[in-house]
Amino acid sequence: MALRIGVPAETAAGERRVALVPDVVKRLTQQGMSVRVEKGAGTGAFITDAEFEAAGAQIVTREEAWASDLVVHVQPPSEAEIALLRSGSVYIGFLSPLDHPEIVEKLARQGVTALAMELVPRISRAQKMDALSAMAAVAGYKAVLIAANLLPKFFPLLTTAAGTVRPASVLVLGAGVAGLQAIATARRLGARVSAYDIRDAVKEEVQSLGATFLELPFEVPDAQDVSGYAKALAEEKQRQQAQLLVPHIGRSDVVISTAQVPGRRAPVLITEEAVAAMQPGTVIIDLAAPSGGNCVLTKPGETVVHNGVQIVGPLNLPAEMPVHASQMYARTLLAMIQEFATPEGFKPDFEDEIFKGACVTYNGEVVNERVRALLAA
Known part of the structure; x- marks a missing residue:
């Protein structure tokens, strides 16, 4: 079965961005992946469900989007959203791991492999994945x-x-x-x-x-x-x-x-x-x-x-420019997905400098040393 990528709607106050845009959805579906977008997820960025469907996405419920094999998001997930993630699934998005290590700990307990876009290392190969700079x-x-x-x-x-x-x-x-x-x-x-x-x-x-x-x-x-x-x-x-x-x-x-x-x-x-x-x-x-x-x-x-x-x-100024901010953010996620995922599944690689830098939870544990130190303190 093809890798299912979920795009839930953002629920944080004032957040109008969406993690993927139709152009990126089209590229992922052409590569053999399945993209499931929560109904109305693009409303704040002026993207209709029909535009997502035309790009090859399925419009699904909130629960279905969060229950995907790989979930992409903008804002860190709430406790209720983390509970919707399946054990063994992958989460990619902003997590504020150094400011909110408790979110990372909850993701680990849920059995989720989580990658924080803030922690993508600043190396030339990772420039196209630098979401932090794009939003800045x-x-x-x-x-x-x-x-x-x-x-x-x-x-x-x-x-x-x-x-x-x-x-x-x-x-x-x-x-x-x-x-x-x-x-x-x-x-x-x-x-x-x-x-x-x-x-x-x-x-x-x-x-x-x-x-x-x-x-x-x-x-x-x-x-x-x-x-x-x-x-x-x-x-x-x-x-x-x-x-x-x-x-x-x-x-x-x-x-x-x-x-x-x-x-x-x-x-x-x-x-x-x-x-x-x-x-x-x-x-x-x-x-x-x-x-x-x-x-x-x-x-x-x-x-x-x-x-x-x-x-x-x-x-959150990027949320006040949701059209281009969503486009820019979606492209950084596309680069991350293409680096570590195939139509058959997501491939963790701790030998890769980008994956090792961005990964904060894996196999039920917090694997980022700085976050572990914050939790221990």
Whole structure:
């Protein structure tokens, strides 16, 4: 019997993405796999059941989708959803394993082989499976649009009969994928952009996008890990960094903060003193809100106004662009499925660097060392 791939509808509040899109479904069915999509799963992304059926999918009930051989999902599953998974089945999706190790433990108890898309290693062969970067690009783009909408000023330089309007000043904190996309988008809108990152290695990327790279007068040895992610700074260095950023933040019309360290609370880059230095009407978009926020005044999921400064703490910006976000995410899942699955079944391979990095549960056990350590603690 052909490998059955299940696509359940997302149930998390505000989530509008769907794990697979018709184009990807068509490619999988042409390869001899069976795709079962829960009725209405694509509604939030403006995809009808008829479009899925035309691509070769079966429209099934919620229970049937979760009872598939391989289940793909966007948000981490709830306890009730985990209970619907069959022992011996495979789950692929976002799991937040370092923030919510208890979800991983429940998947192990259910006898599910689970792969976390966040843990796909950053190697060249795995670039097409890098869902985290794909969604970060969406978030960086959307963050700038929100800021431009909230800012009571123009972004670009304008010369009019009524005089010249100076361009808005945008500061991006953290030049990872989200930060670089934010820089590119703000530049397209005509803003004057500067960016800061503790990793000197990203300086050229920032400058290539037309932004100024902000260099602070303090040393940070080994600022990034082997995967290219920023490392957490020592507490004293964090305080020094935040203090040095105050005048730069104070001169900005918009601050987009993106700095996060996997598995840890987001570093504080924007202190109350920095917010006090900003002018009324200015905007902070804190993309690190899900992990505590880069701004001390951020409230995850809310917009706070402090002395006239608007501080936005979005939790899931990719869900606000569900059409392209779903397409991008589905392609990363397609690459993962094609790497380890055939029409006959899913083939675990712990000799493969990608599988070993992403796999968190197998054969009833938690196999990721970092998650095991968190559970033991």
